[in-house]
């Protein structure tokens with residue numbers, strides 16, 4: 096579907112075709128505007144994690160870049176309001192957002208469209224101190240007022256845990272294609288993943304799979320992967336909870352280097368075994384488009 100407004104849409108089954116009980120004119124219009132934007136995005140995938148520092152943003156950024164390199168039209172939305180790291184990881188810290196015709200223009204990096212609260216802060220060190228409703232309202236604005244245009248995929252980088260931001264994403268985007276859950280191999284990290292899976296189940300969001308990041312150390316000289324944490328935490332958990340396991344990414348110093356320097360790892364180190372592992376992980380996500388779901 097590529098219509099730009101709800102008024103021209105023939106889909107009478109869409110929830111935005113009808114006013115809800117007790118809905119004001121303004122709220123109804125708002126919901127139609129949101130839906131008209133979302134209708135132009137074929138697949139929406141949220142990247143979540145049980146805890147911080149496990150590489151969720153790294154996976155979100157490289158997933159978006161991998162899809163773009165596969166020829167897809169991709170948007171990357173960073174809803175980590177308190178700790179946006181996407182601008183830094185893509186070398187976009189000095190970018191600001193421009194608006195035209197009541198819409199915010201996403202920052203473009205090649206064919207990738209990016210939006211983050213980080214672009215709206217005056218200084219990189221500014222802290223956002225907002226409560227739930229304000230966060231929900233800015234996430235809604237990111238979906239409704241950003242000129243995403245026609246996209247094959249919108250990848251959403253949510254903050255760790257099961258708080259306001261992932262909840263807003265799941266409530267505002269209906270339907271979401273699903274969630275990718277990132278963890279590390281240790282048992283303590285995997286325990287938090289259970290909560291993410293339970294969260295998705297309660298909200299009827301499909302779990303597309305679990306990624307086990309920092310799974311072993313990839314030697315920069317010979318490429319051999321040595322396990323350093325208890326291995327298979329993510330894999331065992333995926334099996335136990337009956338969700339797909341998408342694969343493992345080793346700890347690779349070049350990933351940290353790429354994130355700090357602001358360039359996408361997959362783009363710059365495309366020939367390494369780690370890049371190969373990342374490409375394997377995106378395959379099922381890529382197939383969402385091929386099967387035309």
Ligand code: ADP
Nearest residue numbers: 147148149150151152153345346347350351354
């Ligand atoms: P999260 O979003 O879960 O908080 P990040 O994606 O911001 O985590 O990653 C935290 C740090 O770990 C970043 O500095 C990133 O470069 C680094 N990192 C993530 N995954 C890997 C990896 N597989 N190998 C090396 N460094 C990694």
